[in-house]
Amino acid sequence: MADLLNPAAWLLVPVQALLFLVGAPLLAGWIRQWKGRLQNRRGPAPWQPLRDLRKLFAKEALVAHSASTVFRAAPYVVFASTLLAVCIVPFISILQPATAIADMIVLVGFLALGRFFLALAGMDVGSSFGGMGSSREMLVSALAEPAMLMAVFTLAMSAHSTNLSTVAEYNLAQGLVLRPSYLFALLGLVLVAVAETGRIPVDNPATHLELTMIHEAMILEYSGRHLALMEWAAQLKLMLYGVLLVNLFFPWGLAQTLSPAALLAGLMAVAAKLAALGMALAVGETVLAKMRLFRVPLFLNLAFLLTLLGLLSHIILEAGA
Amino acid sequence: MTAPLSLALGALAAALLSAVAALAADERPMLFRALVSPLFGLACALLLAAGLGGLLHPGVARATLPLGLPWLHWHLRLDALAAFFLALIGVVGLAVALYAPGYAREFEKRESLAVLGLFTGLFLTSMVLVVLADDAFAFMVAWELMSLASYFLVTFQHEHGANRRAGFLYLLMAEIGALAILLGFGVLAGLGDGFAFDAMRRAAVGGGWGTLAFVLAFFGFGMKAGLVPLHAWLPEAHPVAPSHVSALMSGVMLKVAVYGFIRFCFDLLGDMQISWGVAVLVVGAVSALLGVLYALMQHDLKRLLAYHSVENVGIIFIGLGLAMVFAGAGFPALAALGLVAALYHTINHALFKGLLFLGAGSVLHATHQRDMERMGGLLKLLPWTGLFFLVGCISISALPPFNGFVSEWLTFQAALQAWALENGILRSLIPVTAAMLALTGALAAACFVKVYGVTFLGQPRSTPARKAHEVSFGMRAGQGVLAAACLLLGVLPTFFTGLLDTVPGLLLGQHLPQATAGGWLWLTPVNAHTASYSAPLVFAALALAWWLAAWALRRGAVRQVRRCDAWDCGFSPLTPRMQYSATGFAQPIRRVFGPLFRIEESMSRDEEGLLRHRLQVHDRLWEWLYLPVGRAALRAGRWVGHLQGGNARIYLGWTLATLGALLWLIS
Numbered sequence: 001m002a003d004l005l006n007p008a009a010w011l012l013v014p015v016q017a018l019l020f021l022v023g024a025p026l027l028a029g030w031i032r033q034w035k036g037r038l039q040n041r042r043g044p045a046p047w048q049p050l051r052d053l054r055k056l057f058a059k060e061a062l063v064a065h066s067a068s069t070v071f072r073a074a075p076y077v078v079f080a081s082t083l084l085a086v087c088i089v090p091f092i093s094i095l096q097p098a099t100a101i102a103d104m105i106v107l108v109g110f111l112a113l114g115r116f117f118l119a120l121a122g123m124d125v126g127s128s129f130g131g132m133g134s135s136r137e138m139l140v141s142a143l144a145e146p147a148m149l150m151a152v153f154t155l156a157m158s159a160h161s162t163n164l165s166t167v168a169e170y171n172l173a174q175g176l177v178l179r180p181s182y183l184f185a186l187l188g189l190v191l192v193a194v195a196e197t198g199r200i201p202v203d204n205p206a207t208h209l210e211l212t213m214i215h216e217a218m219i220l221e222y223s224g225r226h227l228a229l230m231e232w233a234a235q236l237k238l239m240l241y242g243v244l245l246v247n248l249f250f251p252w253g254l255a256q257t258l259s260p261a262a263l264l265a266g267l268m269a270v271a272a273k274l275a276a277l278g279m280a281l282a283v284g285e286t287v288l289a290k291m292r293l294f295r296v297p298l299f300l301n302l303a304f305l306l307t308l309l310g311l312l313s314h315i316i317l318e319a320g321a
Numbered sequence: 322m323t324a325p326l327s328l329a330l331g332a333l334a335a336a337l338l339s340a341v342a343a344l345a346a347d348e349r350p351m352l353f354r355a356l357v358s359p360l361f362g363l364a365c366a367l368l369l370a371a372g373l374g375g376l377l378h379p380g381v382a383r384a385t386l387p388l389g390l391p392w393l394h395w396h397l398r399l400d401a402l403a404a405f406f407l408a409l410i411g412v413v414g415l416a417v418a419l420y421a422p423g424y425a426r427e428f429e430k431r432e433s434l435a436v437l438g439l440f441t442g443l444f445l446t447s448m449v450l451v452v453l454a455d456d457a458f459a460f461m462v463a464w465e466l467m468s469l470a471s472y473f474l475v476t477f478q479h480e481h482g483a484n485r486r487a488g489f490l491y492l493l494m495a496e497i498g499a500l501a502i503l504l505g506f507g508v509l510a511g512l513g514d515g516f517a518f519d520a521m522r523r524a525a526v527g528g529g530w531g532t533l534a535f536v537l538a539f540f541g542f543g544m545k546a547g548l549v550p551l552h553a554w555l556p557e558a559h560p561v562a563p564s565h566v567s568a569l570m571s572g573v574m575l576k577v578a579v580y581g582f583i584r585f586c587f588d589l590l591g592d593m594q595i596s597w598g599v600a601v602l603v604v605g606a607v608s609a610l611l612g613v614l615y616a617l618m619q620h621d622l623k624r625l626l627a628y629h630s631v632e633n634v635g636i637i638f639i640g641l642g643l644a645m646v647f648a649g650a651g652f653p654a655l656a657a658l659g660l661v662a663a664l665y666h667t668i669n670h671a672l673f674k675g676l677l678f679l680g681a682g683s684v685l686h687a688t689h690q691r692d693m694e695r696m697g698g699l700l701k702l703l704p705w706t707g708l709f710f711l712v713g714c715i716s717i718s719a720l721p722p723f724n725g726f727v728s729e730w731l732t733f734q735a736a737l738q739a740w741a742l743e744n745g746i747l748r749s750l751i752p753v754t755a756a757m758l759a760l761t762g763a764l765a766a767a768c769f770v771k772v773y774g775v776t777f778l779g780q781p782r783s784t785p786a787r788k789a790h791e792v793s794f795g796m797r798a799g800q801g802v803l804a805a806a807c808l809l810l811g812v813l814p815t816f817f818t819g820l821l822d823t824v825p826g827l828l829l830g831q832h833l834p835q836a837t838a839g840g841w842l843w844l845t846p847v848n849a850h851t852a853s854y855s856a857p858l859v860f861a862a863l864a865l866a867w868w869l870a871a872w873a874l875r876r877g878a879v880r881q882v883r884r885c886d887a888w889d890c891g892f893s894p895l896t897p898r899m900q901y902s903a904t905g906f907a908q909p910i911r912r913v914f915g916p917l918f919r920i921e922e923s924m925s926r927d928e929e930g931l932l933r934h935r936l937q938v939h940d941r942l943w944e945w946l947y948l949p950v951g952r953a954a955l956r957a958g959r960w961v962g963h964l965q966g967g968n969a970r971i972y973l974g975w976t977l978a979t980l981g982a983l984l985w986l987i988s
Binding site: 123127139143 | 711766770777843862870871886897908
């Protein structure tokens with residue numbers, strides 16, 4: 001665990017937040033570009049989402065007559081809770097003191113807080129789209145959350161800690177050993193990440209077809225800076241899940257000291273890992289079709305079973321060893 | 322420690338005075354506002370002071386009241402456990418005292434305020450007595466008084482048949498539960514030497530008799546607490562009482578049952594056994610999950626909240642079960658963690674469920690509707706109630722930085738320590754119950770998005786909802802107190818875990834030395850390496866992130882928002898009927914968890930040729946458990962009826978035969 005009294009380590013937290021804020025739109029753009037290439041298009045430049053955000057921030061925000069204060073407060077709550085969530089994961093260094101403020105379970109709680117307000121905002125205007133999106137989002141998240149926590153528990157029971165830095169440190173110290181529990185947990189967490197970030201085959205971030213959308217339906221009424229905050233939060237969440245996957249299960253490259261060289265190497269390593277993950281996601285989204293809504297529970301049951309198997313195999317095969 | 326006990330006795334006197342003063346309230350309704358409610362509030366303030374005093378200066382104070390049997394006066398005792406529950410009763414009661422005068426105006430013309438005040442006062446008195454009682458006799462008398470007083474409050478508006486039916490079901494199940502508790506005490510008293518709790522503690526009954534006593538107590542207290550499958554009375558009885566009484570029943574009375582269970586199992590029984598803990602854990606997890614699933618299917622606001630009580634009592638019992646398993650396996654420090662988690666959730670549930678019931682009462686007061694399908698858009702008309710209700714919704718959904726999250730986090734931390742256990746089955750069972758807890762939490766969030774979205778957001782769905790008005794200052798203040806407490810317990814958990822720590826010290830002889838070792842900022846239940854949570858910093862960071870986002874945007878070129886119509890796809894404007902309904906919102910979840918419900922769904926055309934969709938979701942346990950038991954009871958009754966020919970000679974014959982048999986037995 002990182003030293004809580006080291007000011008240099010604390011300085012890393014705002015730096016990490018800034019890196020996330022810039023990196024998340026870039027990652028989204030990177031995925032979009034690769035999807036374009038795979039579909040024989042040129043695809044937009046990776047920094048297109050950043051341009052979109054700038055454009056949206058400069059635009060006027062429209063709010064429906066029927067909307068209440070919840071509608072106007074929700075983008076800030078969603079953005080703030082997601083921003084907090086990205087501050088407490090080990091990103092370029094395992095010496096991340098903010099992980100002591102909030103552990104993995106709190107991370108799940110932050111995401112749940114953002115989702116709660118997102119869903120409320122969907123209900124606020126009183127259009128059918130918003131309600132539909134909220135209803136579906138809450139179903140998906142209700143089924144995804146136990147799977148997510150089972151994966152978290154597998155990691156936590158291995159490292160005897162729910163602190164994300166400690167878990168990454170433990171995995172780093174263990175070296176590359178193939179453990180069935182981690183394999184199951186990783187697979188389960190990938191499925192959860194796909195569902196929670198609204199990617200194909202659970203949701204399609206590119207669609208505005210009423211009957212199929214989940215996330216887009218909830219933010220349909222947003223415009224201007226409100227929409228920008230919502231979009232940004234969604235991109236942050238995508239990158240957050242990516243970082244969780246690559247840094248907890250493949251922690252190699254994370255800086256173990258606070259020297260500039262080590263931090264730079266850590267940044268390079270995580271960027272390379274995320275770029276690879278983004279390409280894999282683009283390939284997955286190209287070859288898969290979106291599922292019917294009522295197939296999603298089966299998909300998430302699979303995720304839950306995988307993570308449960310991971311936990312049980314940890315308890316039966318690995319614990320006490 | 323004697324000072325808190327004197328305060329508690331003063332509270333008893335004030336509560337009784339409030340009940341007596343209420344007798345004149347029918348002639349002078351003023352009296353209800355000017356005397357009955359302030360006395361009730363005074364009693365609760367004294368209770369809060371007594372409870373906090375008892376927790377801050379742990380020790381044991383005793384008193385004897387000259388009541389009861391000639392050879393067994395009522396023994397009272399105030400220790401840390403009792404003090405905690407007194408404080409809990411006090412804080413919810415205080416909010417209720419602020420709220421009640423405004424809410425009771427509704428009843429001035431039509432109902433009897435005397436009945437309301439009398440039984441509310443007696444209800445409070447009896448709950449305090451249950452918590453203070455130190456012998457089985459006083460405990461059972463107070464327990465029965467509590468059941469009876471609340472029965473009269475449930476049937477307060479007895480002109481509705483449904484309320485009378487709910488009251489009867491409640492009374493029936495309360496009495497069956499009380500019988501089981503009585504038998505449980507009987508086992509302890511029979512093997513010990515008397516009805517005083519001290520004698521039972523000395524006897525420390527364990528083994529087979531201990532298990533029998535445990536089963537009886539679990540049944541009896543579980544029935545009062547509303548654990549599945551003994552919960553059927555709860556969603557019937559709680560919603561029909563006046564809303565502030567619902568807050569007392571759900572927020573406080575269920576907790577008194579939890580108190581009884583803790584007192585019985587952790588204090589009076591002998592050595593803890595792992596199997597008891599496993600039973601409690603499994604029943605708790607099933608209650609939590611089924612409670613929230615049934616809650617999702619409701620569209621009556623108060624009934625929905627009542628089902629959530631089943632869920633939250635389940636979560637409390639998960640914590641208690643963990644504590645019992647760890648205590649039985651010889652890990653007192655982890656048992657202390659489980660117990661603190663359970664107690665933390667107990668106070669949390671009292672606060673946010675009290676708050677939500679008061680909020681539901683305000684909505685009922687403003688719209689005279691309980692059906693959510695006829696509400697909508699209330700946030701604009703009831704801004705304060707809407708704000709406080711939102712706090713309650715966030716708290717009960719276990720979202721940071723509010724209080725519900727802290728106790729669920731503690732429960733998860735306790736469950737994650739399962740690796741310490743030897744037994745492989747236990748090690749796998751505990752994480753599975755934790756997964757059920759996670760599912761419960763996520764479904765609760767879904768349910769409260771539904772509740773808040775349908776009730777307070779969107780457009781009004783009926784005329785009463787359009788004409789709603791904000792409630793009186795007292796009613797808002799009552800909710801505000803509880804909302805502030807929810808935030809306080811969420812943001813400063815270390816202070817409260819420090820206070821609660823005296824209870825495991827009393828019951829298990831073990832404190833949580835590490836919980837606040839890192840100072841008030843850091844909650845580290847096991848140790849700093851294993852897990853830490855800094856709620857004050859989380860709260861500050863959340864506020865900072867919000868402020869930064871808002872500040873950065875304020876500097877942008879466009880500040881104003883423009884009001885416009887909602888997107889209607891270019892067709893006619895949106896009408897309230899186009900909104901998602903509560904039933905529609907829950908439809909995907911109803912479909913996924915379909916086999917757990919008995920669903921009756923039909924379509925028909927009414928006289929005007931309009932299509933009508935009818936949907937009823939029933940509790941499967943009715944047909945699986947209650948109806949068979951009811952039928953068996955009727956059959957047994959008929960069979961016994963054969964003995965009763967109505968002829969005096971036959972009765973005399975039976976008496977003679979019984980006497981003979983008894984004589985033969987003892988000779």
